[in-house]
Amino acid sequence: xxxxxxxxxxxxxxxxxxxxxxxxxxxxxxxxxxxxxxxxxxxxxxxxxxxxxxxxxxxxxxxxxxxxxxxxxxxxxxxxxxxxxxxxxxxxxxxxxxxxxxxxxxxxxxxxxxxxxxxxxxxxxxxxxxxxxxxxxxxxxxxxxxxxxxxxxxxxxxxxxxxxxxxxxxxxxxxxxxxxxxxxxxxxxxxxxxxxxxxxxxxxxxxxxxxxx
Amino acid sequence: xxxxxxxxxxxxxxxxxxxxxxxxxxxxxxxxxxxxxxxxxxxxxxxxxxxxxxxxxxxxxxxxxxxxxxxxxxxxxxxxxxxxxxxxxxxxxxxxxxxxxxxxxxxxxxxxxxxxxxxxxxxxxxxxxxxxxxxxxxxxxxxxxxxxxxxxxxxxxxxxxxxxxxxxxxxxxxxxxxxxxxxxxxxxxxxxxxxxxxxxxxxxxxxxxxxx
Numbered sequence: 001x002x003x004x005x006x007x008x009x010x011x012x013x014x015x016x017x018x019x020x021x022x023x024x025x026x027x028x029x030x031x032x033x034x035x036x037x038x039x040x041x042x043x044x045x046x047x048x049x050x051x052x053x054x055x056x057x058x059x060x061x062x063x064x065x066x067x068x069x070x071x072x073x074x075x076x077x078x079x080x081x082x083x084x085x086x087x088x089x090x091x092x093x094x095x096x097x098x099x100x101x102x103x104x105x106x107x108x109x110x111x112x113x114x115x116x117x118x119x120x121x122x123x124x125x126x127x128x129x130x131x132x133x134x135x136x137x138x139x140x141x142x143x144x145x146x147x148x149x150x151x152x153x154x155x156x157x158x159x160x161x162x163x164x165x166x167x168x169x170x171x172x173x174x175x176x177x178x179x180x181x182x183x184x185x186x187x188x189x190x191x192x193x194x195x196x197x198x199x200x201x202x203x204x205x206x207x208x209x210x211x212x213x
Numbered sequence: 214x215x216x217x218x219x220x221x222x223x224x225x226x227x228x229x230x231x232x233x234x235x236x237x238x239x240x241x242x243x244x245x246x247x248x249x250x251x252x253x254x255x256x257x258x259x260x261x262x263x264x265x266x267x268x269x270x271x272x273x274x275x276x277x278x279x280x281x282x283x284x285x286x287x288x289x290x291x292x293x294x295x296x297x298x299x300x301x302x303x304x305x306x307x308x309x310x311x312x313x314x315x316x317x318x319x320x321x322x323x324x325x326x327x328x329x330x331x332x333x334x335x336x337x338x339x340x341x342x343x344x345x346x347x348x349x350x351x352x353x354x355x356x357x358x359x360x361x362x363x364x365x366x367x368x369x370x371x372x373x374x375x376x377x378x379x380x381x382x383x384x385x386x387x388x389x390x391x392x393x394x395x396x397x398x399x400x401x402x403x404x405x406x407x408x409x410x411x412x413x414x415x416x417x418x419x420x421x422x423x424x425x
Contacts, residue, residue, distance in 0.1 A: 089275050093318065118235060124274035126228050126236045138233065 001193045002047040003136030004034065005183050006103040006116050007144065007167055008129050009176035012204035013105035013114045014211075016180055017045040018136075018195030030197055038064045039074045040207045042106040044084075047133050048121060049099035056098045060084055077106025081117040081125055089123030097121070101133040107203050114204065130167050132183070139190050140183040173202065181213060214327075214356040214374060214390075216383035219411040220339040222267045222327035223391045224259045225362075225422070227403035228274055237403035237424070259406060262288055263298045264415070265337070266328035267408055268308065271360035272346070273321035280322055283311060301328035301340040305350060312348030319346045323359040329410055337412050356390075362398035369394050380416065384409050388420055396423055 004017040021029035035045045036057050042064070046057045063083075068074045075083065081104045091097045104117040118124075118131040132140040144167040167179055180200065188194045200211050214221045228236040259269040260281055268284065270277045287307060291299050299307075305326045312320060324344050329337040343357035344350050351357060356374050358366035369390045378386060388407055395402040405420040 085275075085278065089279050092275065120230065120274075122273065122275040123279070124228070124230075125278060126274075128236050131235070141233070141235075 001135045003134040003187060003195055004045040004047050004103055005132045005140050005180060006045065006105050007176060007179060008114045008116050008169055009171040009173060011114060012173055012202055013116050014176050014180055014200060014202050015043045015045045015103055015105045016198045016200040019197045019199050020195050033199055035199060035201050036061050037208050039068065041109060041203055042077060042080055043201050043203050043208055045103040046100055048101050052098045052100050056100045076110060077104065077108050077115045085119055085123050085125040088121065092123055103131055103133060105203050107205055129169050135191055136187040139186045143183055143186050214383060214387045215339045215341055215354060216378040216380060219380045219383060219409055220327045220329060220341055221383045221387040221407060221409045222259055222269055222325065223387045223405060223407040224269050225395050225401045225403060225405050227401055234403060259408060262304060265410055266301050266304060269325040270322050272323055276320040276322045280320055301326060301330045305342045309344055309348035309350050312344060312346065316347050321346055325357055325359050329412065361400040362394045365394035365397045366390060380409050380411050392420065392422055
């Protein structure tokens with residue numbers, strides 16, 4: 001089943017999505033890219049109803065590009081997320097709404113901050129340190145939460161252990177990718193219908209790029 | 214909740230889809246009257262409208278954002294046209310009519326309004342009101358509640374609230390009411406925020422709450 005994750009770290013956002021294109025019980029394809037590069041510093045992972053996802057993602061992609069052409073500067077991640085949210089919220093109360101869930105990861109060149117937005121098909125948007133969609137979210141979110149719990153209860157007992165393993169907003173890219181691997185491994189271990197391949201993209205001050213896990 | 218020359222409004226900070234919690238960190242700080250940061254949302258979020266007027270929008274996440282953006286627009290237009298700040302009573306009717314415009318396809322939000330309204334004498338009077346999702350207003354003299362924990366909130370508030378509380382006592386009362394009610398409700402909690410509006414300042418505090 002479809003799964004996507006994203007997490008922020010020191011100066012970057014990692015966005016990962018599985019690459020399966022399935023229809024009913026049949027896997028049609030296992031190398032589909034479900035992360036769109038909306039600009040030089042903006043990524044969008046999309047999942048949901050097969051037809052809707054591509055249609056909506058392309059609609060967003062072209063409109064964000066149009067804004068950049070017209071104004072000669074790109075939308076900032078927060079503005080892009082607001083616009084995308086509004087598109088979904090308006091679609092929700094139309095005759096046939098888009099059933100698309102999104103993760104928007106961007107690097108804001110104005111205030112030099114990585115930002116991540118969790119958006120669902122209803123048009124609910126929220127800025128978060130880490131996020132997930134699909135069945136994988138039930139496993140990944142609780143795993144990433146352990147860092148937050150460790151923080152609220154004072155210093156973690158095995159500091160370095162937790163620092164390497166769980167989500168840390170100050171983590172380096174290597175540590176962030178290690179955390180992502182943990183999420184993927186947890187999903188593979190516990191979810192019956194787990195995807196086996198993921199595409200991983202990173203956005204930081206230098207722009208977007210794909211990374212191999 | 215109404216106090217002596219003050220009112221308080223409080224909200225939890227959880228956003229979730231059904232039983233799955235998505236987010237718990239919402240520290241949205243208003244910048245100024247006109248250029249406010251657009252907030253993300255929670256199951257309930259409290260927003261400042263003017264210096265002495267706040268609105269809480271518990272309900273469907275997408276509608277929290279949509280309605281907040283709508284109210285921000287309408288209040289700004291009102292302020293420009295009238296060249297004065299909107300009164301809590303007027304704002305409440307604006308919220309109510311906005312909701313009733315969607316009578317047969319409503320926004321799933323039950324707003325709570327709290328503020329200090331100006332008297333003709335120049336004094337300030339505490340004002341609170343709540344609405345259902347199609348805009349039926351409930352003006353109250355003591356307290357109003359809304360959201361998934363509303364039945365629990367009624368019980369605790371009924372027991373703890375008393376008339377003419379000073380700001381600090383009102384803060385304690387509303388905080389205890391909220392925290393104890395959301396701890397009995399599976400869909401709310403994960404932190405809380407409280408605003409006590411007095412005649413010369415607004416005391417805003419975030420509360421540590423159970424994270425389970």
